[in-house]
Amino acid sequence: MAEKLSPEQELSRLIPVLDAIGDLPEIEGKLISVDTFYSEVALEAAKHGADIVNDVSGGRLDSDMHKVVAGLKIPYVAMHMRGDPSTMQNSENLTYSDVCVDVARELCVLAGEAELSGLPAWRMIVDPGIGFSKNMEQNLDIVNRLKDIRGEIGKRRLAMSRVPVLLGVSRKRFLGEICSQPNAAQRDAATVACVAAGVFGGANIVRVHNVRDNRDAVRVCEALMRRRK
Structure with missing residues (x-):
């Protein structure tokens, strides 16, 4: 388990990098996403060029997060997780009646809380x-079953029936388990296969390490899907 950083530690690492990236000519036209569950980090990161806040807790670990992001008026990625990074794999947090229905339901609860804080579904x-x-x-x-998750979300909250779905499978441990590959850096081929499955299943955004190979995979998926219509 990675060490949990304080907001001050996160900012000490993030701000110099954000400032350096912002000065690069290659960054023009590209969006910068910052991964944090601290509202104060989100606020400062946005001042230094962050365009998107990606919160692995969906607002559960900082009660001010939704309100702060609402004030920033930037996109917000709400991820499903039970507990916190130190308890998320406990047996009680792995118990679902139907993982896709339950994930959709719990994401809708997060969305409702966000809307009450002024963060619109769109x-x-x-x-x-x-x-x-x-x-x-x-x-x-x-x-x-990404389509089932989206369908369940839309059924529960009409305003979110077309919410973008982000899929982050890149080099994840479960791919290593399937492919008997303990080295995360050697899981790129498995990642490409899983990303392709996700795109066919309805993922709108994929988060990856190896951009080139996965970009090509997504382009092929899109070409195939266009031929279906």
Whole structure:
């Protein structure tokens, strides 16, 4: 388990990098996403060029997060996770009646809380949280049933029926378990296969390490889907 950083530690690492990235000519036209569950980090990061806040807790670990992001008027990625990074794989957090229905329901609860804080549904992106409070089989079910998750979200909250779905499978441990590959850096081929399955299943955004290979995979998926119409 990675060391939990304080807001001050996160900012000491983030701000110099954000400032340096902002000065690069290559960054023009590109969006910068900052991964944090601290509202004060989100606020400062936005002042230094962050365009998106990606919160693995969906607002559960900082009660001010939704209000702060609402004030920033930038997109917000709400990820599904039970507990916190130190408890998320406990047996109680891995117990679902139907992982896809339960994930959708819990994401809708987060969305409702965000809306009450002034963060509109149309500024939200949802992430079902691959590898967070899920075992290997549950991760596979989510990738296979992204359309069911979106459908369940839309049924429960009409305003979110077209919410973008972000899928983060890149180099995840469950791929290593399937492929008997303990070295995360050697899981790129498995990642490409899983990303393709996710795109066919309805993922709108994929978060990856190896951009080139996965970009090509997404382009092929899109070309194939266009031929279906």
